[in-house]
Amino acid sequence: MPSLYSQIALNKRHSLLLVLLVLALVIGAVALYSYAVRGDFVLPIAAAVLAIPSSLIGYYGGDKIALASNRAHAVSESQTPELHTIVENLAITAGVPKPNLYLINSPALNAFATGRDPAHASIAVTTGLIERLDRSELEGVLAHELSHVRNYDIRFATLVAVFVGFIVILSDLFTRSMFWSGGRRRGASREDSQTGAIFAIIGVILLIVSPVVAKLIQLAISRQREFLADSSGVLLTRYPDGLASALEKISAGPALNTAGHATAHLFIANPFKARSFANLFATHPPVEERIRRLRNL
Numbered sequence: 001m002p003s004l005y006s007q008i009a010l011n012k013r014h015s016l017l018l019v020l021l022v023l024a025l026v027i028g029a030v031a032l033y034s035y036a037v038r039g040d041f042v043l044p045i046a047a048a049v050l051a052i053p054s055s056l057i058g059y060y061g062g063d064k065i066a067l068a069s070n071r072a073h074a075v076s077e078s079q080t081p082e083l084h085t086i087v088e089n090l091a092i093t094a095g096v097p098k099p100n101l102y103l104i105n106s107p108a109l110n111a112f113a114t115g116r117d118p119a120h121a122s123i124a125v126t127t128g129l130i131e132r133l134d135r136s137e138l139e140g141v142l143a144h145e146l147s148h149v150r151n152y153d154i155r156f157a158t159l160v161a162v163f164v165g166f167i168v169i170l171s172d173l174f175t176r177s178m179f180w181s182g183g184r185r186r187g188a189s190r191e192d193s194q195t196g197a198i199f200a201i202i203g204v205i206l207l208i209v210s211p212v213v214a215k216l217i218q219l220a221i222s223r224q225r226e227f228l229a230d231s232s233g234v235l236l237t238r239y240p241d242g243l244a245s246a247l248e249k250i251s252a253g254p255a256l257n258t259a260g261h262a263t264a265h266l267f268i269a270n271p272f273k274a275r276s277f278a279n280l281f282a283t284h285p286p287v288e289e290r291i292r293r294l295r296n297l
Contacts, residue, residue, distance in 0.1 A: 063114040063122055063154075066266060070112075070258045072102035072124040079103075083130065083138075087123065090143050093236050094150050099123045109133070109253035112266035113145040113154050121149040128253060133246055140233060140243030141250075144268055147232030153225045157266060222265045223285040230290055234297055244294040251287040 077084040083101060091098040099115065102124035109129045115121035123145045133141065148154050234240045250269045259271035270284045 059116055063116065063120070066112070066114045066263050067102055067122060067124060069260060069263055070104055070124065070256075072104045075101050075103045080130070082135070083125070083142075086135070086139055086142055087146070090139070090146050090236055094146055096146070096150050097121075099146070099149060101125075103127060103130075104256075104258060106256055106258060107254055108256035108271065109250040110256050110259075110267045110269060110271055111141050111145055112263070112268065113148045114157075114266060115149065115154050117152065117155060118149050121154060123149075126256065129250075132249055132253070136237075136239060136242035137246035137249065139237050140239070140246045141268055143233035143236040144229050144243060145233075146236065147229040148225070151225070151228065151232060153229065154266075156225075157222070226268075226285055227290065227293065230294060231297070234294065240294040240297040244291045247287050247291050247294075 075083070080101065080103065087101060088098050096118040099113070099118075099121035100123075102122055104110075104124055104126045106126045107128040108126050109132055111123065111125040111129055113121060113123045123142065125141070129141065130138065148157075230243060233243055237243070247269065256267070256271035259267065264271055265284075267284075269287060
């Protein structure tokens with residue numbers, strides 16, 4: 001059985017390959033449509049041009065966007081001394097810089113980490129989490145989030161969020177362009193028009209499937225990385241019952257009203273509490289399964 005550290009390295013390689021796969025799928029679909037309907041490759045070039053600034057904004061500013069969208073505000077050591085002490089001790093143990101700490105004013109019990117690398121990381125926790133958890137439980141949650149930082153999960157989560165959003169933009173661009181062009185190349189023969197129609201249909205199918213594929217990839221990797229962060233966190237605290245007990249309290253707590261679908265995958269547990277068909281597409285594995293694994297460590 002591979003070690004935890006070899007699993008982390010393997011996940012990093014797989015993450016890069018999956019992101020490239022999604023990007024290639026979308027650009028290929030746009031190129032296919034552009035050639036079939038317009039007779040040129042203007043759209044994929046435009047898509048590539050749009051991808052550069054959007055990726056840079058997501059890479060360098062994604063953490064600030066995530067913190068602002070969840071109404072998180074920075075807290076000093078004098079405001080939350082215990083929180084800062086726990087994180088500083090865990091960061092020393094993990095061998096990473098101490099991340100910036102933020103607080104979300106909410107009775108919900110939740111937390112998330114964000115940032116592009118360990119040197120530019122932040123951890124946000126809710127006031128409900130601090131009030132309801134004891135020290136060992138709080139250590140378990142913070143160790144989990146710090147593991148996301150050390151494992152570079154936060155960088156991957158930011159990149160995937162950017163690419164999924166980029167795919168949605170491309171799909172919208174494709175729909176508008178199809179409407180403007182009337183779905184047929186100008187000056188094309190009947191045979192070319194029929195061929196173009198076939199390619200256009202394939203392009204439509206691919207662009208419909210691409211967001212679904214991207215979302216499924218995001219879900220699969222997010223769930224896998226939650227299990228990995230649980231195990232990595234236990235390596236820091238040496239006390240699996242702390243995180244297991246914290247997850248029990250978190251799952252029984254109220255929903256987080258500041259959370260949105262764009263940042264839900266960042267949290268330690270699903271911030272949406274409603275049990276419905278939508279839970280099939282949740283970014284987190286079942287809490288019961290995570291607790292069971294922690295109890296068996």
